[in-house]
Amino acid sequence: MGLKSEAQWWGTWGLSALQAAARSVGMGYSANSTPSDTRMVEAAGTTVGTEDMTGWKRLTGESKRDLNPIAQRRMQELAVYQWKTSPLANRLIELPLAYLLAEGLKVDIGDEEAREWIDRFWNDPINAMDLKLPKKVRELAIFGEQCWPVFVNEFNGHVRLGYLDPGLIETVVLDPDNVEQPIGIVTRKNKKGQARRYRIIVNGPEDVFTQRTQEIRETFVDGDCFYFRVNDLSVASRGHSDLLAQIDWIDGYENAMFGELERWDFLRAFIWDLELTGATPEEVKARAAEVKTPHPGSVRVHNEGEKWTAVTPDLKAVDAEKNARLMRNHVMGGGTIPEHWFGGGSDVNRATAGEMGEPTFKIFTMRQRLVGYMITEVLRFVVRMRIIAVFGTEAGGNGMLEDPNFQPVAVFPELTAKDTSKYAAALSQVVLAAGSAIDRGLMSEQTGIAMIGLVAGQLGLEIDAAAELEAARMEAKARQEEDDFPGFGTPETDKKDASGD
Numbered sequence: 001m002g003l004k005s006e007a008q009w010w011g012t013w014g015l016s017a018l019q020a021a022a023r024s025v026g027m028g029y030s031a032n033s034t035p036s037d038t039r040m041v042e043a044a045g046t047t048v049g050t051e052d053m054t055g056w057k058r059l060t061g062e063s064k065r066d067l068n069p070i071a072q073r074r075m076q077e078l079a080v081y082q083w084k085t086s087p088l089a090n091r092l093i094e095l096p097l098a099y100l101l102a103e104g105l106k107v108d109i110g111d112e113e114a115r116e117w118i119d120r121f122w123n124d125p126i127n128a129m130d131l132k133l134p135k136k137v138r139e140l141a142i143f144g145e146q147c148w149p150v151f152v153n154e155f156n157g158h159v160r161l162g163y164l165d166p167g168l169i170e171t172v173v174l175d176p177d178n179v180e181q182p183i184g185i186v187t188r189k190n191k192k193g194q195a196r197r198y199r200i201i202v203n204g205p206e207d208v209f210t211q212r213t214q215e216i217r218e219t220f221v222d223g224d225c226f227y228f229r230v231n232d233l234s235v236a237s238r239g240h241s242d243l244l245a246q247i248d249w250i251d252g253y254e255n256a257m258f259g260e261l262e263r264w265d266f267l268r269a270f271i272w273d274l275e276l277t278g279a280t281p282e283e284v285k286a287r288a289a290e291v292k293t294p295h296p297g298s299v300r301v302h303n304e305g306e307k308w309t310a311v312t313p314d315l316k317a318v319d320a321e322k323n324a325r326l327m328r329n330h331v332m333g334g335g336t337i338p339e340h341w342f343g344g345g346s347d348v349n350r351a352t353a354g355e356m357g358e359p360t361f362k363i364f365t366m367r368q369r370l371v372g373y374m375i376t377e378v379l380r381f382v383v384r385m386r387i388i389a390v391f392g393t394e395a396g397g398n399g400m401l402e403d404p405n406f407q408p409v410a411v412f413p414e415l416t417a418k419d420t421s422k423y424a425a426a427l428s429q430v431v432l433a434a435g436s437a438i439d440r441g442l443m444s445e446q447t448g449i450a451m452i453g454l455v456a457g458q459l460g461l462e463i464d465a466a467a468e469l470e471a472a473r474m475e476a477k478a479r480q481e482e483d484d485f486p487g488f489g490t491p492e493t494d495k496k497d498a499s500g501d
Contacts, residue, residue, distance in 0.1 A: 075240065078247055082247060082250055093142060094138075097137055099416070101133065101134050104130070104413075105410055105413070108411055109406070111403075118408060121379070124160060126161075136148075141230070141241070144231055144241045146166070147163075148164070148378075149162035152224075152385050155389065156386075158385075161378070162225075168187050169187060170187055170195065173186065176212065176213065176216070177210050177212070183216065184216070184219075196223075198220055198224065198225040200225060201224050201381060203377060245334050246331050246335060250331055252327065270312045272310060274307070274308055276305060277304065279305070294308075361415050368412055376410050383401070383408065384401060423459050433451075445469055446466060453465055
């Protein structure tokens with residue numbers, strides 16, 4: 001809601017949600033405030049970033065791809081408010097999270113000692129990654145960004161993660177020579193007028209940056225942090241909520257649902273209409289003064305001079321179900337969530353439901369890869385800090401950081417259980433087709449195995465065509481040698497058999 005223009009923001013649609021959100025964050029919004037007497041003013045002050053460095057100028061140009069600071073904070077507050085109060089917004093956040101992390105994940109790393117380092121980090125009572133990782137991924141979707149300050153034990157290199165509320169981020173400073181690369185975080189000032197400056201972690205030596213970028217990074221003296229963002233552009237410094245595009249529409253949908261509740265109350269209401277035949281105005285007033293509403297199940301006795309009728313309202317309302325479905329599908333379609341995932345089964349059957357889910361799982365897979373990258377970056381940092389603590393420098397590890405055995409990898413389970421029956425049938429057909437093509441000289445054996453491997457991959461079996469062909473040839477040769485075992489079918493035995501001896 002309300003990220004389009006100030007005029008739209010103060011429109012009647014968004015006003016109720018703004019009031020509720022303002023009360024929830026203590027903004028002191030008054031119901032009597034109007035656009036003419038309410039003015040939003042950003043706090044005075046300045047933030048020292050790369051643009052304020054005398055003599056420095058971006059080579060890559062200025063970026064205008066971010067929301068202004070007020071709109072950024074408003075987006076975050078409204079996104080978390082919608083997640084808390086709207087079932088529809090809550091599902092847009094929680095459904096992808098459940099598919100990503102409901103079954104957990106595992107970390108693969110070749111070196112056993114490095115695995116112990118990672119296990120100690122993961123199970124640290126402060127880190128508690130099994131408990132906190134779902135919260136971090138959830139808030140990445142809600143706020144659009146995550147900042148995790150790190151605390152490193154200088155003696156043994158053990159790493160612990162902190163958390164910085166995205167609402168406290170004032171500025172994300174970008175590399176003046178590479179606008180795609182964030183290099184530092186500046187927080188909003190606290191009550192004492194103090195702001196903290198965190199250096200964003202890059203898993204590599206500082207000389208990956210230019211000299212002047214290194215000098216700027218040296219000004220971030222309050223610690224190091226990880227910073228991740230989603231729904232951003234290459235030239236933007238901040239991330240955006242997954243709910244940004246839907247906030248206004250979700251608010252409209254919720255208002256419509258509350259309107260339907262009120263309409264249902266009106267539809268259930270009725271009044272008693274008492275008609276007095278031939279009565280004078282004075283008699284009508286006298287009867288009105290003495291009449292009482294009948295109790296349920298009671299009996300009324302009267303003559304033909306009175307006529308009692310229960311009258312219900314006829315609101316001539318449009319078909320609310322169609323309108324609600326239209327609005328709901330508009331919101332869920334923007335989140336790439338099928339209709340039947342939110343109780344709207346309609347005419348969906350199993351076949352169509354499976355086809356409708358494919359775009360959703362593609363989107364979930366993209367987010368899964370991003371979360372995997374985030375976890376891998378943190379674990380690489382854990383390994384780096386251990387090596388630096390033991391050897392003094394990264395180079396002191398004799399290339400350990402480049403060793404594949406010291407490269408952690410986050411491994412996720414399958415997003416959904418696959419229907420193996422159709423892949424098994426396809427595998428059988430591909431094997432027959434590939435064998436026929438090879439026999440006719442239309443295809444090489446390696447290409448045939450590669451085709452089979454494509455289908456086998458859908459069943460979770462990865463096949464290296466070249467290695468598999470070599471192994472198959474060696475097994476065929478071994479079987480041939482067993483078939484040619486001496487003593488069976490040799491010329492000498494055949495000659496004896498022919499002579500009858």
